Amino acid sequence: MPSANETNGSNGDSVLNDSHVTNGIKKTNGVNGTNGKSETNGANGANGTKSRTLHIPxxxxGILSGEPVENPREPEIGRMSEEWTKALTKMDPKTAKILTKANFAYLISLSAPQADAEAFRMAVDWCIWAFVFDDQYDEGAMRDKTIESSHEMIYTLSLMDDSYPPVDPKKYPLRYMFQSTWRRFQQVWLAQSKTGLDVTIPDYMETRRQSIGSYCLFVVVEWAHGIKLTQDIFDHPSVATCERAAADLTWLVNDVLSYKKDMAFGVEHNIICLLKRQGCSEQEAMDRTGEIMDQCQKDWEDAVANLPSWGEETDKEVQRYLGACRDVARANLWWSFKSGRYLNAEEAVQARTARILTL
Structure with a gap:
């Protein structure tokens, strides 16, 4: 039982440090509590400190000024998307309330005020998927599960492969959500391509060179061959031009050799298809593709001719790296013929010896 020196209170409440309690309200260091709340040192700000003001930018x-335009489809589509997500994921009431409060439909409404119903719904679904997917790693069941999280990342990325089978929505609701939004996005993109809403040739080339995977292989071969170069050399315009030329030659080879297969499967993301939609005949489009390849070769040669010298040993390493870039592009060419990924044996011989593609 505590002594009188330790406790001085009434109604069974204990008081420390000479504090007095009256009717269940605590008084500490001379500060009176009111309505069951305790106050300390007269503070009225956060974390027991005095409140203060801070001037913000x-x-x-500038470009953030003015009233944003809203998409009139927000109320209906926002509700539909939320209800779909909550039912699909069997969302608990607490998370469902957070999702409603987040109001991703409003975000898309202001971001894409002119989007039609289909595009608006896809965008809202994707935002909600990203929120739910991310939340499980921040505060959810996957927070401290590194191995399981890495597996889920791999599965999610694999859903972007067109050959991946349909996901069971009951077994894997989040994967199903992502696959659904990804496929709808692809359909809109393909529909735009077929109606002539095409990018420019330079924009298409930039996208292709970044997505073909050449730059990743440059790094892999650099590591595998133990090439030692500093970042300033990689950043030199001549080295960057050689990388770009090698990457461009890689995807251009792919577009030429895959053209027949692309036509058979209705695939439109091919530079020959793009040039045809811009007014070229089929042969003109193929010839123009050849001219672009010739320019890549010239860009390479000019860049090599304009390389500075960093010293004998470093120059050797630069030549080894440029050789690696060339090898990656050439490997793709030879692999494409050997693997039969686009042409059968007879077609491959005809393409290589006579430079003819029979459609």
Whole structure:
């Protein structure tokens, strides 16, 4: 039982440090509590400190000024998307309330005020998927499960492969959500391509060179061959030009050799198809592709001719790296013929010896 020196209170409440309790309200260090709340040292700010003001930048200036335009489809599609997600994932009431409060439909409404119903719904579904997917790693069941999380990442990325089978929505609701939004996005993109809403040739080339995988292989071969170069050399315009030329030759070879197969499967993302939609005949489009390849070769030669010298040993390493870039592009060419990924044996011989593609 505590002594009188330790406790001085009434109604069974204990008081420490000479504090007095009256009717269940605590008084500490001379500060009176009111309505069951305790106060300390007269503080009225956060974390027991005095409140203060802080001047912030003008957040609504420049390009952020003005009233945003809203998409009139927001209320209906926002509700449909939320209900679909909650039912699909069997979302608990607490998470469902957080999702509703987040109001991703409003975000898309202001971001894409002119989007039609189909595009608006896809965008909202994707935002909600990203929220739910991310939340499981921040505060959810996957927070401390590194191995399981890495497996889920791999499965999610694999859903972007067109050959991946349909996901069971009951077994894997989040994977199903992502696959659904990804396929709808692809359909819109293909529909735009077929109606002539095409990118420019330079924009298409930039996208292709970044997506073909050549730059990743450059790094892999650099590591595998033990090539030692500093970042300033990689950043040199001549080295960057050689990388770009090698990457471009890789995807251009792919577009030429895959053209027949692309036509058979209705695939439109091919530079020959793009040139045809811009007015070229089929042969003109193929000839123009050849001219682009010739320019890549010239860009390479000019870049090599304009290389500075960093010293004998470093120059040797630079030549080894450029050789690696060339090898990656050439490997793709030879592999494409040997693997039969686009042409059968007879077609491959005809393409290589006579430079003819029979459609």
């Amino acid at each position: 003008d957040l609504f200036g």
